[in-house]
Amino acid sequence: MSTFHIKTYGCQMNERDSEALSCLLESNGYQAVASEAEADIIIFNTCSVRDQAERKVIGKLGLLRRLKRDKPGLILGLVGCMAQNHGAELLKQMPQLDFVIGTDCLHSVPDSIRRAQLRQARSVEVAMGPDQFVELTGHYPGQICAFVSVMRGCDQFCSYCIVPYTRGRERSRPRQDILDEVRRLADNGTREILLLGQNITAYGMAETRHDESRRPDHSPFAELLAELNEVSGLERIRFTSPHVRFMNDHFVDAICSLPKVCKAFHIPVQAGSNRILKLMRRSYSAEEYLERIAAIRNRLPECSFSTDVIVGFPTESDEDFAQTRDLMAQVDFDMAYIFRYSPRSGTKAAKDYPDDVPDELKHQRNQILLDDLAAGSARRNERFRGRVLEVLVEGVSKRNVERWTGRSDLNKVCNFVPVPGIKPGDLVNVTITRTTANSLFGEAVKES
Numbered sequence: 001m002s003t004f005h006i007k008t009y010g011c012q013m014n015e016r017d018s019e020a021l022s023c024l025l026e027s028n029g030y031q032a033v034a035s036e037a038e039a040d041i042i043i044f045n046t047c048s049v050r051d052q053a054e055r056k057v058i059g060k061l062g063l064l065r066r067l068k069r070d071k072p073g074l075i076l077g078l079v080g081c082m083a084q085n086h087g088a089e090l091l092k093q094m095p096q097l098d099f100v101i102g103t104d105c106l107h108s109v110p111d112s113i114r115r116a117q118l119r120q121a122r123s124v125e126v127a128m129g130p131d132q133f134v135e136l137t138g139h140y141p142g143q144i145c146a147f148v149s150v151m152r153g154c155d156q157f158c159s160y161c162i163v164p165y166t167r168g169r170e171r172s173r174p175r176q177d178i179l180d181e182v183r184r185l186a187d188n189g190t191r192e193i194l195l196l197g198q199n200i201t202a203y204g205m206a207e208t209r210h211d212e213s214r215r216p217d218h219s220p221f222a223e224l225l226a227e228l229n230e231v232s233g234l235e236r237i238r239f240t241s242p243h244v245r246f247m248n249d250h251f252v253d254a255i256c257s258l259p260k261v262c263k264a265f266h267i268p269v270q271a272g273s274n275r276i277l278k279l280m281r282r283s284y285s286a287e288e289y290l291e292r293i294a295a296i297r298n299r300l301p302e303c304s305f306s307t308d309v310i311v312g313f314p315t316e317s318d319e320d321f322a323q324t325r326d327l328m329a330q331v332d333f334d335m336a337y338i339f340r341y342s343p344r345s346g347t348k349a350a351k352d353y354p355d356d357v358p359d360e361l362k363h364q365r366n367q368i369l370l371d372d373l374a375a376g377s378a379r380r381n382e383r384f385r386g387r388v389l390e391v392l393v394e395g396v397s398k399r400n401v402e403r404w405t406g407r408s409d410l411n412k413v414c415n416f417v418p419v420p421g422i423k424p425g426d427l428v429n430v431t432i433t434r435t436t437a438n439s440l441f442g443e444a445v446k447e448s
């Protein structure tokens with residue numbers, strides 16, 4: 001039996017694709033192994049959103065060229081966004097590669113492996129679109145928390161972003177397929193799902209894409225959440241990522257009122273300056289972003305927010321950056337992914353705006369925002385001391401076998417002294433006795 005190892009770089013969607021691909025390969029008779037050294041087939045599933053991931057993989061493939069000389073039967077493949085982005089060019093540049101498969105053609109990886117094993121041909125498959133795409137629905141067994149893809153691609157074309165080119169235009173999965181997948185997961189012990197889509201709030205809206213109204217009242221994603229909320233055995237629903245332009249009142253009402261939807265929301269803002277938001281083509285203003293945050297917080301004072309921010313976008317001045325910092329302070333985010341801008345070939349920003357903010361200044365601005373976040377984390381966690389939180393149990397803590405670990409509804413890691421009989425997937429009440437900037441600590445409450 002041939003063995004394979006998949007190395008994943010990038011976002012949760014890439015992780016989900018790797019999981020589904022792994023299940024597909026196992027169903028085709030290949031065996032997953034934990035390291036490259038044990039594998040007959042090594043596959044890189046690689047992100048193109050940032051230059052760094054691409055450079056890492058190119059370096060790695062350079063090293064594997066030598067390994068392939070010593071182990072001639074070794075098969076090397078590249079799949080995902082980077083494969084989609086560069087296609088056949090990669091086969092030309094890297095003779096050690098046996099196949100390059102884009103984001104919509106993962107179902108053809110087993111055929112490409114067979115061709116490579118028979119020494120018949122090297123393959124490139126980068127066609128995109130509804131005619132090509134087959135949703136792979138396999139999951140690793142026994143997961144308490146599982147990723148579920150609900151839509152793919154994006155129609156927003158933010159000026160810095162390569163996703164619409166590597167993942168294609170928006171395509172939503174049929175609601176029934178998603179419900180069937182989630183019911184199967186819940187029947188097999190999954191308690192929490194993370195729904196994935198590049199602009200998940202546009203789920204089911206492709207047909208109203210050209211509607212001029214900025215926030216149509218109807219949200220098919222809100223309806224999907226309402227149906228998932230009824231799935232028996234499922235306890236928690238998270239989702240990523242929404243886009244403010246699509247967060248209409250129907251959606252806000254759903255996330256505030258559905259009990260299984262966790263009240264920790266990741267809402268990318270990218271910048272706090274309206275001038276920069278316009279250059280980014282984000283199609284909302286800082287005021288509109290804050291208004292949507294307020295609409296949620298007015299109904300859920302306890303909820304938490306996280307975000308994505310880009311620093312050093314072309315022409316970003318001290319004043320623009322100060323506005324981003326100010327917006328972040330106003331929202332008081334629990335967490336933020338902060339990225340230093342780097343141009344991605346093929347995007348509007350790379351073509352039209354010189355990358356004119358010096359690297360040193362990008363680093364400084366990045367560090368300022370990280371320091372701001374760190375300064376607030378201990379304070380934000382301290383509010384939980386003495387309270388009882390419901391925790392979804394993940395298992396024994398890796399750092400201390402006498403403690404168990406899990407997450408609260410607000411996605412806080414809780415390490416706690418267990419009660420007898422506890423098992424992964426249980427929901428337990430935990431009294432929080434100590435907090436740090438990163439975690440909460442406590443004791444599980446015995447049921448009376």
Ligand code: SF4
Binds near residue numbers: 162
């Ligand atoms: S909405 Fe997100 S995925 Fe879509 S183009 Fe903008 S940044 Fe990229």
